[in-house]
Each structure stands twice: as structure tokens, then as C-alpha cells.
Amino acid sequence: MTFPATQTAGGASVPGQTPGPSGQNPGDDLIELLFFAYRDFVGDPDRILAQYGFGRAHHRVLHFVDRYPGLTIAELLDILRITKQSLNRVLKDLIEQDYIVQKTGTSDRRQRLLFCTDRGTALAGDLIRVQTHRVRRALADPAAESPDGNPDGGAISAQNFLLAMIEPEERAAVRRLMARRARSAA
Amino acid sequence: MTFPATQTAGGASVPGQTPGPSGQNPGDDLIELLFFAYRDFVGDPDRILAQYGFGRAHHRVLHFVDRYPGLTIAELLDILRITKQSLNRVLKDLIEQDYIVQKTGTSDRRQRLLFCTDRGTALAGDLIRVQTHRVRRALADPAAESPDGNPDGGAISAQNFLLAMIEPEERAAVRRLMARRARSAA
DNA sequence: TCGTTTATGTCAGTGTTGTTGACATATTTC
DNA sequence: GAAATATGTCAACAACACTGACATAAACGA
Numbered sequence: 001m002t003f004p005a006t007q008t009a010g011g012a013s014v015p016g017q018t019p020g021p022s023g024q025n026p027g028d029d030l031i032e033l034l035f036f037a038y039r040d041f042v043g044d045p046d047r048i049l050a051q052y053g054f055g056r057a058h059h060r061v062l063h064f065v066d067r068y069p070g071l072t073i074a075e076l077l078d079i080l081r082i083t084k085q086s087l088n089r090v091l092k093d094l095i096e097q098d099y100i101v102q103k104t105g106t107s108d109r110r111q112r113l114l115f116c117t118d119r120g121t122a123l124a125g126d127l128i129r130v131q132t133h134r135v136r137r138a139l140a141d142p143a144a145e146s147p148d149g150n151p152d153g154g155a156i157s158a159q160n161f162l163l164a165m166i167e168p169e170e171r172a173a174v175r176r177l178m179a180r181r182a183r184s185a186a
Numbered sequence: 187m188t189f190p191a192t193q194t195a196g197g198a199s200v201p202g203q204t205p206g207p208s209g210q211n212p213g214d215d216l217i218e219l220l221f222f223a224y225r226d227f228v229g230d231p232d233r234i235l236a237q238y239g240f241g242r243a244h245h246r247v248l249h250f251v252d253r254y255p256g257l258t259i260a261e262l263l264d265i266l267r268i269t270k271q272s273l274n275r276v277l278k279d280l281i282e283q284d285y286i287v288q289k290t291g292t293s294d295r296r297q298r299l300l301f302c303t304d305r306g307t308a309l310a311g312d313l314i315r316v317q318t319h320r321v322r323r324a325l326a327d328p329a330a331e332s333p334d335g336n337p338d339g340g341a342i343s344a345q346n347f348l349l350a351m352i353e354p355e356e357r358a359a360v361r362r363l364m365a366r367r368a369r370s371a372a
Numbered sequence: 373t374c375g376t377t378t379a380t381g382t383c384a385g386t387g388t389t390g391t392t393g394a395c396a397t398a399t400t401t402c
Numbered sequence: 403g404a405a406a407t408a409t410g411t412c413a414a415c416a417a418c419a420c421t422g423a424c425a426t427a428a429a430c431g432a
Contacts, residue, residue: 025314025318025322027318027321027322027325028314028318028321030321030325031314031317031318031321032253034223034224034227035246037220038220038224039267041220060221067218067367068363068366068367078359079363081225128211128214128217131217132211132213132214132217135213135214135216135217136211136213138344139213139216139344157343157344157347158324158325158343158344158347158348161343161344161347162344173264177254177265180254181253181254184255
């Protein structure tokens, strides 16, 4: 990110804005931090997945099957909140390429229980590793050098966590951007 | 969500798993909580946006333009991390339908500074309202009745926040799912 | 002033991931 | 044996991302 953190045309607002840009609320920052944190959070795995010709959808399936061996299709659908058609497309890839295997359920033979193969476990491990690294770094972060005397008691930790989840080189830019809003709200 | 939280075929693992499902690490829960929290976090706006024929991409643009009036195209691209072609597709919609206006930059007339119109501010306000509501509720949540004697000092708050960001009716199911993993790791 | 760089816009094609609707099969349940 | 359930599959489509190529206007540097 490389914001000039300057610039404003005519007025900071356009023609007739009744309430101005949607007011300042406690927790508003968290909305944007969640966006930035999630953006970088999925960015790490994306790079690995690309090397395998997989996408985020594959990742999600592989992740949950790896973490919860024996998951059924229905459970997976409920977790991911997608249609079975969407799931099947990526699941088929993972099965054909030997990352996941299906086993017929024992108690209910209609069910297909999902398990990772060694390959699947290995890839899932690589993926979780980069995400765990980011999370751990965020948790260990020295309170993310909170530059403001944050008043809302309780938000701080979540806020710092999300900020620390952002790619280090980007944090300053995010802080600068959000400070920009704080100023114009004055 | 409606997990049986039961069931296991043959063994909880498949043929030969060297390290078993990618081990148990502090912060691992946060990875999944982030997924669930984000899933529900974007779910609220999605319902509103659908009524306008807009999608998430429109939301993100509208949001940042609303919060940071006068944003340039380049800045927006840097925030969203998408290509100008992707941005232009949704931005065009928002401009044509009078949610956003462009103004030629004063210092640099090549730039197009973006501002919300009244309509834009109104819609952005509606969208931010539902998200702020969820965030505030999460912050106010009585520590999200943490059911485990969480040992990692620091993770707790972030973990409870993310859990509290999940749709209330789903939280139990998520807890149940994650407990399932904790068990099998024993 | 002129050539280059920068900021933006646009056309065209493509890939991933989501959707709906319809239909098929095997298994369980009443 | 009929109905419900779990899963699979075909086909069409939409949202949103990408690449590559090219165009224009304005700013900038020599």
C-alpha cells in the first residue's frame, strides 16, 4: 500500500450529504480491520494453492476434512454454506488427485465419510502452517504498538489482533488510512 | 448448522497418516473462527445488497468511498487489491446508478476523486449499520461464555470476539464442531 | 517543447466459484 | 413397498477475479 494520505477535492463531501459519511461508531474500525486481516489471511495459502492448481474452495474443503476426519458431505455443506454442486466440483478434483478419499459410512451406508490421504494431510499441513504462523505472530505481537489511547475497553485486544494479522509492511498504510478518517470526522 | 457430532468410520484416520491430521497448535482455533466469523460478517450485507442487485464487490467500493471521501482510483485499487478492470466493472455500476460520483482532482487533474452521493451514503449507512450491530454485539458479549479454561493468555479476547461475531444460533454448532477436534486430538 | 511516465479507461477473453433447476441412485425408515 | 434421505450429476448462468492489449489525458523531466 502506498497512500499519499493527502488530497481533498473541493469539499471533503459531495453536494448535499445529510449525515456525512456514515458516522463514527465504536467498532467501526473493526469492520475495516476484519477486511484487511482476512485479505492477508487468505493471501498466504492462495500463493501455495496456485502452485497446485487449486483455489480457495479446494483449500476450505481440504482444511475441514483434514481437521475433522470422517466429515460427511452434509456436514461439509453445512459448514461451508455452499450448494452440493459447488462442493462436488472441487471435491471431485481433490479425490481424483488423491488428496481426499471417501469411505462408505458404517452406520448409514448412504453417507460418504471424507478423509485426507497422506498427500492431503501434507498439503493441508503446509497450508495451515502459514496461517498458524500469521496467527501466532499476531498473538505474540507486542500489543501491536497501539498508537492511540483507545478508550473502548474490550475492543483493544480484538482490534490489536486484527491489526497484527495484517501483513507487517502494510500495517502502517492501514493505520494511516484509518487515521485519515479519524481526522475528517473531527 | 446441524451436526450430529457423532459418527466415525473404521478409524478416525485413513490408511497411513504420518503426522495425523495437522497437529494441534495454539491459535489453530482462530483460523477456523476467522472463517466462520467472516462468513457471517459478510452475510448480513449480502442480503441487503441482493435487493439492489449489487454484490460484495460493490459493497467494498461503496464502503471505502463512503468512509474516505476523495479516494482516488489508485488508492482504491491498493486497498482492495484487485485489478482496475475488476474495479471498473463495479464502479461503473455505482456511478451509473448514482451512488458514487467522480470529480477531477484539483492538484492533479488526471486523478478521479470518488465521493458518495446522498443515495450512496444512505446505502453505505444501511450496510455499515448491520455490520456495526454485529460487531457491537460481539464486543458487548459477556466474554462469549468461554466454555474452556483457555490457557493461552492473549488469545482469549480475540477468540471470544470472533466467536461472538458468529451468528448466535450457529455458535453452539461451531463449538460442538471444534470440540470434536479437541477430543480426537487427545 | 518534446518524449516519457503516470492515472485512468476500455475491449476481449478466460478461470474460479457461487447459483438454480432438474433428475438419478442407493439406502434408510415408516 | 412407499416416502424420505444422502449423495451425485448435467446444464445453464452470474459474480468477480485475472491477463493482455491498447487508448487518452495530464504531468514531468530534460
